[in-house]
Amino acid sequence: MSVPADETVGDLPVRDVGLTLAGIGGLQESSTTQNVKARQAVSRISRKELEDRFLRLRDENILLKQHANKQEEKIKRNEISGFRREIT
Numbered sequence: 001m002s003v004p005a006d007e008t009v010g011d012l013p014v015r016d017v018g019l020t021l022a023g024i025g026g027l028q029e030s031s032t033t034q035n036v037k038a039r040q041a042v043s044r045i046s047r048k049e050l051e052d053r054f055l056r057l058r059d060e061n062i063l064l065k066q067h068a069n070k071q072e073e074k075i076k077r078n079e080i081s082g083f084r085r086e087i088t
Contacts, residue, residue: 029037042050 045053
């Protein structure tokens, strides 16, 4: 028996974020140190590049929210149809 494919599987690319310091096992830096490093990294990037990155991330966030909403609606439909089968 095959499992039906999700119709939204091909809609969004999966983003690999890689390992974080917290994910390596306790190698966390203080938030102040992280903040300083982040500010230094941002100061090296041009305003245009920052704006491009921001807009790209915002668009990606919107797509992910839409995908999550589709998934939630599909779950609701499946729950309702399952409930109807139990009644009959």
